[in-house]
Each structure stands twice: as structure tokens, then as C-alpha cells.
Amino acid sequence: MQAITDAELDWRVYEVRSRREVAALLRQLFEKNTLIRLMIRGEADSCMTSLLQVDPEKGTIVLDRSVSREQNERIVSSGKLRCETSLDRIRIFFTIENIVETRFDGGTALRANFPASLVRLQRREFYRMSTPVTNPVYVTIPLPGEDDGGNAFLPLADISCGGIALLDNKGLLGTTIGQTFANCSIGLPDLGAITTSLQVRYALDVPMLNNKTNRRLGLQFVDMPGASLTAVQRYITRLERERNARQAGLA
Structure with missing residues (x-):
């Protein structure tokens, strides 16, 4: 990171x-x-x-x-x-x-x-922003394999400038801490897709009321280009502004 x-x-x-x-x-x-x-x-x-x-x-x-x-x-x-x-x-x-x-x-x-004006400087190592549920942002992750392992398309749960959390209920990525997936793509609305490597930092199976579980994975950005980091910053700022506007009754 x-x-x-x-x-x-x-x-x-x-x-x-x-x-x-x-x-x-x-x-x-x-x-x-x-x-x-x-x-x-x-x-x-x-x-x-x-x-x-x-x-x-x-x-x-x-x-x-x-x-x-x-x-x-x-x-x-x-x-x-x-x-x-x-x-x-x-x-x-x-x-x-x-x-x-x-x-x-x-x-x-x-x-x-x-x-x-005000400047709101979020510290990435602490602050994470939840992403929309009704119109989710998806991450494309190439799966490893001797041949083409295909891609996993998984929805984001939250995002920071240090990494993301996503939902992997089918267990496509496994739970190996430290495993790194290269050339992953995140489609940020109105900002375009960014490409980065993602490293698994935690895996958590959350029990649901229907006796099923939701798997939540935390992944850290690895060697993210500066332009991609700026795009993530802009996306987080937009999400925060939309949330603040809702809380203030402006949206």
C-alpha cells in the first residue's frame, strides 16, 4: 500500500x-x-x-x-x-x-x-464510506488459474483511499489473507474505471436471519497509480456530499 x-x-x-x-x-x-x-x-x-x-x-x-x-x-x-x-x-x-x-x-x-469554503480532509487509514446499495458499484477481479480463470464481478460495500470491502457470497475469491489479485477494475460512476491490484486483508462471514451468511472481504489497494487515487478521492467526496445533503434535507 x-x-x-x-x-x-x-x-x-x-x-x-x-x-x-x-x-x-x-x-x-x-x-x-x-x-x-x-x-x-x-x-x-x-x-x-x-x-x-x-x-x-x-x-x-x-x-x-x-x-x-x-x-x-x-x-x-x-x-x-x-x-x-x-x-x-x-x-x-x-x-x-x-x-x-x-x-x-x-x-x-x-x-x-x-x-x-471548508476543507474536509479525511484520513484514509481511518475513514471508510459506504457505497450505494440500490445502484451498486462493481469490481471486476481476474481469477487465477492455469488457463483463463475468468472474472469475478462483485459489488462494493464500502471504499476508502486505502482499500475496499466487497461482498463475495459465492466464495469466488476464497479467504486467504495476503492473496493478491492483479489488474482489478473498479467502475466509479461518472469517473470511469480504475485499475489496481487488490490484496485480501480480512474475510468475515456474517450470519443472516435466514440462516445463511454474507461473506465480506476487505482488500487493500496495492501500488495504485496516482491518477486512480485521485479518482477514488473524488468519488468518496461526492458520496459524502450527497450524504450530507440528505442529512441537511437538501436531497
Whole structure:
């Protein structure tokens, strides 16, 4: 499996510019009272805050202020600051501008312009996205054999930038941990097919109510080309946006 560094990430893939999506994500941060790190002068000068109000109609957000008067003065005079937080184990970054002190709920807080965009940076080694059940994505896996062993066409269960899980109820691939299948093809909707090697990392037979079992296999990408990785990133981002839109009642 290829290691992925921050320098290799295409940040634009993770950027959310839709005002409705930005508002929906900020509301989730507000409702969960998520701590947000306000970077004033980098790591050396930062403070923890949280959202007190999200008002897309007025184009503003309200944040809790620092306990340090001097730090609040630096925040207000900065003009523009970066915020870092996480939501459901996904790192989120956004920038706020025109920060001023304001009265809020009987006290003093910080008001800023509504951020124009957010960056949601999922870490592939932790985060997986379920794929549609009603319109499944299929993986084509060449089966080994002395002659042409044929192909297995299996539906995805979830996907990350580190690998996939798929359903193999007929046991076409076996359960040998470490077995690698070369030249596998995944047909990503609207993005085309990508080709990669897949290595079996786990096999699990899940009992069902009808006394049958569903076999779930976890496979890791091996030596995936950069262009294919970018396509997977884009597909995951699209799935997340569709899910967030459903949760926000926009779809």
C-alpha cells in the first residue's frame, strides 16, 4: 500500500464551496459543541473556541472568545485566521475574516464573516464510506488459474483511499489473507474505471436471519497509480456530499 503524505494530497478535492453544504457542516459543529482551534500565529499562539451561532442569512458566525484579553486583541487585529477542528474523525479547516468583538447572550464573544469554503480532509487509514446499495458499484477481479480463470464481478460495500470491502457470497475469491489479485477494475460512476491490484486483508462471514451468511472481504489497494487515487478521492467526496445533503434535507 502506498503511503500518502499531506504534500501529495489534492486539497481542492476536499474543498466544499456550496454555501448550503458549508452551513450544514457548521451547524453540525455547533450542535455537537465541537472544539475549534483558532490559529493566531501558528502553533505558538492559538486558542480553543467553539461556535455559539451560525447565521448564513446574515452571513456571520459567532465564536467563544479567548480567556486572555491580550490574545483577543491579537485575534481582532489579525483580520484573517485559520480554524482547525474535526467532525466524525474527519479534519476540517476553514478561514474566518473581519473578526470583531460582539455582545452575545449577556456576554462578549467574537463575530466573523461566514466562511466562503471548508476543507474536509479525511484520513484514509481511518475513514471508510459506504457505497450505494440500490445502484451498486462493481469490481471486476481476474481469477487465477492455469488457463483463463475468468472474472469475478462483485459489488462494493464500502471504499476508502486505502482499500475496499466487497461482498463475495459465492466464495469466488476464497479467504486467504495476503492473496493478491492483479489488474482489478473498479467502475466509479461518472469517473470511469480504475485499475489496481487488490490484496485480501480480512474475510468475515456474517450470519443472516435466514440462516445463511454474507461473506465480506476487505482488500487493500496495492501500488495504485496516482491518477486512480485521485479518482477514488473524488468519488468518496461526492458520496459524502450527497450524504450530507440528505442529512441537511437538501436531497
